[in-house]
Amino acid sequence: MSKISPKWMALCSAAIGLTYAAGYVVTEPKTAPVSAATQQVQLKGSTSKNDQQSSSSSSSSQASQSNTKKQANQSSSSSQTQSIYKDGSYSGEGMNRIGSVAVSVTIQKGKIERVQITDCTTSYPERLIDQLPQQVVSRQSSNVDNVSGATESTDNFKTAVMDALSKAKA
């Protein structure tokens, strides 16, 4: 591999190093980005837009309800998704035209913590799947360790994730 310029070496090293060092304290699930932003607003002493933007915290359903209206003009989405799930792990299965998949969705503090693929017959397909060009999941051909390609979407897992999330609804 070639040597990149000191400038880009430094930029990358700093980005990874600083993010890594800070990662453990900043965005743990209990201090969601929202509340972090709220604290920072207050630290800066700017309060003019506080009620519009920083109170859509997941912990207070009242606040988020009243806030939903205020945010309606700014964004069509609300914070409803934040608190409708019960903590725990939920399995979901889905079939699609190239096979069956299973996922395990873990909810922590009402938020999706991770989505693990527990079974995936589509990850190493052995047949051609010409009719579904944009929906094929990651594969490995037998003679290489991995394949680099344009970023694949998660379409094949959509039904499995929905299945799991429906079980997680409070």
Place this chain on the structure above:
Amino acid sequence: MTYTRMFLCMDTTVSIKVVSDQDEQLIDEIIKEAVHNFYQIERACNRFDPNSELMHLCHRAGEEVSVSPILFQAINFAVETAIETGGAFDPTIGRVMEQRGFNRNYLSGEKLCSTFADDSDVTYKDITLFDRQRIILLKKPMVIDLNAVVKGMAVDLAVKSMRNAGLDHFIVNAGGDIYASGRNEQNEPWKIGIRNPADRNASVGYVRISDGAICTSGDYERPSMLSPGESHLLNPGMNASPRELSSCTVIAPFTMLADAFSTAASVMGRDQGMKKMEEMNLDCIMITHLSECSFTKNFKERLSWND
């Protein structure tokens, strides 16, 4: 022994494969931590989540906003890439991307419509960063799209946490954006194929990589559902998808660098993109829609290219 785990994150499949003699439970814990890094970055930098730190920042144009190190570093890196490429890469395209149909949260299915950012012609020059205080000032309302940076950044972070936990030989693959650490189970450098855009189950060839990243940007996985022929790639100056290249693969010591510049070079096209890659000393292969491959000068020798 090899262990493979797969997750969904950032609207793609993430797989982590480890070659190690250590206890499976320990490997599982290490992988879990690495995956946790992915979700941390997604949570902070996700433009598809109205409650992410990124979207909160986007709503506060005109204010100096203090942000987390994750968000600051991601935006800083995106802006530096924009400067380096003269705007061929531009993180302020988020609202345009929404309007082109890339507006759906892949987990909740919710669609975003950030009308607050509608009426301005924004570029990366409308973002000001204050490094010491970790403050960001957006001069206009905008939706920042960090999707060409954060996948690579998350891979790099996962690599760091796995190395710190004592693993040497592993591969992290975020939907085609890959970091290969150490060696494979045959004790050779990892053999990474580059997908043939014209034949989904074939590779145009493969490279050997040990301790390096390889990322591909292509127009064949995420077509726009609204505009036929258009893809998730956007030339900010033209407000259209770049059409010359089918894919562009960059190999670099860092995944975030390979990720951002494979996207940037795709937009720049073959001549300009290749020139930039040579100038930055990044290894690159470009494939046109006519299946013509172009390589940077020393690509084949450096990476033991096989086609």
